Amino acid sequence: MRSMKSLCTAILFVYGIVDVEGFVAPPHGRTGGPALMSTSLSYSSDKSVNGGKRKKIRRKKLVKRKKRVTSISPSSAMTDIPDAAKRKVLRKASRNSSRDVDAALAAELAAYSETRKPRRVKNEEVAKATTTFGQTVFPALLTKEEEYDLAYKVQAMRAAEKKKEELTVENDLEPTETELAEACGMSSKSELRTVMSVGRDALDRYVYCNMGMVNKEAKKYAQSLNQFSRNGGVGSILTYEDLIQEGTMGLMEAIERFDPKRGFRFYTYAQYWVRNRIMLSMSNSARTIRIPISVQNTLRKAGKARKQLTLEWGRTPSDDEIAEYMGIDPEKLHFYNERSRNMLSLDNPIRNHQKSSGFSDESSTLGDFISSTAVDGFDQESYVEIVSRREDVLDVVNSLPAEERDVVLARFGVETGDPKSLAQTAKKLGISTDRVRMLEARGLNKLRHPQRNYKLRSYVDLPKTVVQKKEEKRQQLEEQEKKLFVETEEELMAQLSPEGIWAF
Template sequence: MTDSFKFYLDNIGKFPLLTADQEIELSRRIVAWQELDEQRKEITDPPPLTTAEKRVVRSGERARQQLINSNLRLVVSLARKYANRIQGTGLELADLCQEGCIGLARATEKFDGTRGYKFSTYAYWWIRQSISRSIDHHSRMIRIPTNTIENINRLATWSNQFHQLNGRAPSLQEMADHVERKPEELMMWFERSTPTRSLDALCHEDGSPLMNQIADTSKDSDVVSHVIKSEEEEKLSRAINKLTAREYDVLTRYYSGTKGMPLAHIGAELGICRERTRQIKNRALRKLRLMAAQDHTPPRSSDGLNRFE
């Protein structure tokens, strides 16, 4: 924890907590400021602010800042709950607090104190959403769209519920039926959710990096090389056997020989267009990748995207 962040934590404790009546009063001042701003936006060439309007703007800005300052401790409290999810992502607790403050600021703009609930209850969900999205965006080398992440998380939750009720994991087709998507699209989701790891990441008990665990092929014995090659061929054979006849035919023609056969020629021989041939080839490759990932990685039941690692 840096000195500047410690200083920040010490300072936010100086702001007093607000009572329910104070939150309502601050909310009214913010709403008045927002209504004035909306009215001026509707005018093509708005006149300068009057003295009374300037007073409303200043009052709204101060109310918004006061509401934010008095709830900064809530942001830190929520950020600490997500500290275990940022390991290895390059994010720090200060980054989560910064993202949480963005959600807090958004909550002040949407809060309606006349509804009868406390601001902290309302702001909790905005802060949590902002922190969660930040972690999802920064935890992977390749960014995944937010809507895709939400779809995968919902599917993972349903998959756990299905396992508890039926005593088994749902099949790919059952998951596709539940979300009303094609199985090929689900396989693409799973591929995107697979985390990336640096080859220099420490992974061994003695602290050595992963690169040191990769054998030097120039020094491998013939016996070891033969065993590894046999295992890989066996895994590939099992995966290929699960392809359809059309998918197998397209792949074998495409990768045959030194250069392979062009998609247009394959389509002509099979009586389909080049684009359809390309779609079949890509679908078959996605299947092989998914089967290979399932073969290498044991099933887990952790939260979120890690359920499909």
């Protein structure tokens, strides 16, 4: 009976119905009645309860801690503290022995909120463009004082590096740290190491804090690059990451050239070098076939002139009018316009935007919709054969000595397509006509050798052999017999038809 009573008491205690003294516990949240927990700790006397282990009861500490936390009332000094700071105060106060918040602690946190450094506002244009780059968040721009301080550190490092290069060239040997420190006017090599280390850190911070500007410029030029090489053309070689890399190199050059003594901000100075480097890379690498920068500048000026004349005249001017306005040769401008056209790949897929149309599918390419007709009235196969034959002839003729090669090329017009006479060739080369005739005969005799003309045999109809003639004659006889058999069979079928029978 006693053990059963102890077991029932333990079960009721676990569910909060009775306490360890046997009193009935009041409902949760109500006051009155006996105390929730006695001040002394007690253990179950029956080993059968809870697997035979004595359970330590700590309800008193839990209740006291709960009362202490709920009794905390933030002071008026914490009104301006954020909620996160208030929760931090409550957690610290709950671990304190007193029931109220320590006044010194509240004052300290209030002072912290007042003396906290305000977040410096970035340039709005830069902040909008440099919020994120992939997963990277760019820092704020440097202040004027920070720019000057870092610039002087970088200049000290660059001066030491320049002095090292001068000593290396002068002595044909790289100087030691002690010698370099003495040449730079430093007391010891430890000071030199400090200058170099501080300069590298300043350079890294310069680059890191100005990557937002590089990102902004790269985004702007990447949009124009995508518009230039739209539809996935061959001209779309440079990517956005390439422009970021080129802009970073321009930023490094701006850091080396920046002089803080002039009083300008680094952002306005470096922007020119970043743009210059990006535009230079686009001019040199944006196309599959490179166009010289001078030609690109001429085309750019021609575009501006076209816009200006269109606004003044109310119509689009011709190339001749633009060339006259710019003061250049019209043929040159026409040549530049023809050679500056963007290239497209024939393997570029054609996407069908109208689902109802069956004009193209996912596997269609640009080459499927372009006619095979090539240049100057030749079809594609004939044009390729002409180009290949011309290249093979040039290879064979170039194997001759210089004088014989020049005479053969001029006499037959291999390069220009305009054959020259003996007198014209002699006048062009500055030799006599007899000399031209002799060099031509000598060169042609060499070209007739099998070791030289083996490339040209496929382009010439050589005399047929006896075997080839017999084979052609046999094929002709077979075709005649087949044709005669077909005609005889048709006549026989016509005679056996009802119309043929009644005809007899």
